[in-house]
Amino acid sequence: MRMAVYQQNNSSQPxxxxxxxxxxxxxxxxxxxxxxLAMLMLFPMIVVVRYSLLDNVIMNKRPVFVGFQNYQAILTNETFRISVGNTLYFTIMSVIFHLLIGLAFALLLNSKLINSKVRSIxxxxxxxxxxxxxxxxxxxxRLxxxxxxxxxxxLMTLHLISRNIEWLSLTQTALHAVTFINIWAGYPFYMVSILAGLQGVPGELYEAAIIDGANERQKFWHITIxxxxxxxxxxxxLDFIWTMQVFPLVWMTTGGGPIHATEMLSTFTYKLAFSTYKFSLASASAVIILLLSMCVALFYVKHQQARE
Incomplete structure (x- = not known):
């Protein structure tokens, strides 16, 4: 009977x-x-990596494994090198001026010297x-x-130039013009984020600094920043990662021209895939962009972990 009770208790356990x-x-x-997420993000990434290791896929019915030949072809491509330099200039200048303009406007909107109605406008x-x-x-x-x-x-009215300039059609000015447009389009993200941070700074810190005799410059560098x-x-x-992958703005203003003057990694990859139909080379270029973005993302994750 004890054996039966033990078996009954044992069978009732989950x-x-x-x-x-x-x-x-x-x-x-x-x-x-x-x-x-795996279906929408991980699977396409695996497919692109696989394509980058094969002969010209999609256009070739029976692609063969070629290893890292596509990567070698991309890294030795002169247009790719130009696009890397343009992308770095475009990204670094955008991030710097996004920060400077966004910080300036955030400080202005956070200032108590401006009327509240004017600040709202x-x-x-x-x-x-x-x-x-x-x-x-x-x-x-473009207009x-x-x-x-x-x-x-x-500019002609102010006598700063003597003739009309084709800003987006000259190799000397196209990259600077596109970078300026991106700076104009992206600074509000910094402004809103920094303004939220400024409004969260405790007022007691500034009061203590005033008691200690600190001036405005010292309060800015030792408290605000x-x-x-x-x-x-x-x-x-985040802005560095996003800006490095900008495509619509560049494509719809210059298309990467003139003569590769505004060629970015994104436009270079797009042209490989949909202009010359070299999908394997385009996949290799996309993987390189992914690796560059992941390097910056790794620093971002480590920084967030350090903050926590």
Whole structure:
């Protein structure tokens, strides 16, 4: 009889231990999202990496494995080298001026010297570039920078230039013009983020600094900047990743021209795939862009972990 009771108690125990079920429950709830992300992100990445190791896929019915030949061809391509230099200039200059302009406008909007109604109007005015899509921004600035556009008219009226300049069609000015457009379109992200950080700085720090006899410059460098520095680093890293992959703005203003003057990694990869139909080379170029982005993303993740 004791044996029967023992067997009955033993059979009533669950097959899966409670601790294991409790530990795996969150992952079961997240599994639909994880599966969806894997299908939409991980699977395409694996396919692109596979394509980069084969002969010209899609166009070739029976592609063969060629190893790293596509990567070698990309890295030795002169246009690729030009696109890397253009992308670095475009990205670095955009991030720097995004930060400077965004910080300046955030300090202005956070200043108590300006009336609250004026601040509200300025906030709407300064955030306007963020409202437009890349298509609208490209169209607006192509009209403004047209040889007969308003920019040339103003500069000639001020006697800063003697003739109309084709800003987006000259190799000497195209890259600078596209970079300027991207700076204009992207600074509101910094402005909003830094303004939120400034409003979170404790007022007691400034009161203590005033008691200690600190001037405005000292308060800015020793209180304001250290307090918002984590925000600046985070948004700068994100902006670097996003700007390095900008495509619509460049494509709709210059298309990578003239004569590769504004060729970016994104436009270079697009042309390989859909202009010359070299999908394997385009895949190799895309993987290189992914690796560069992952390097910056790794620094971003480490910085976030250090903050926590």
């Amino acid at each position: 097959l899966i231990p409670y601790k294991f079920r409790r530990a795996i429950a969150p992952y079961l709830y997240l599994s639909p999202t994880i599966i969806l 300025l906030r709407v005015f300064y955030i306007m570039p963020w409202v437009f899509t890349a298509t609208i921004i490209a169209i607006i600035w 403004l920078l047209n040889p007969n556009g308003i920019v040339n008219y103003i 250290p307090q918002i520095l984590p925000i600046i680093i985070s948004i700068a890293m």
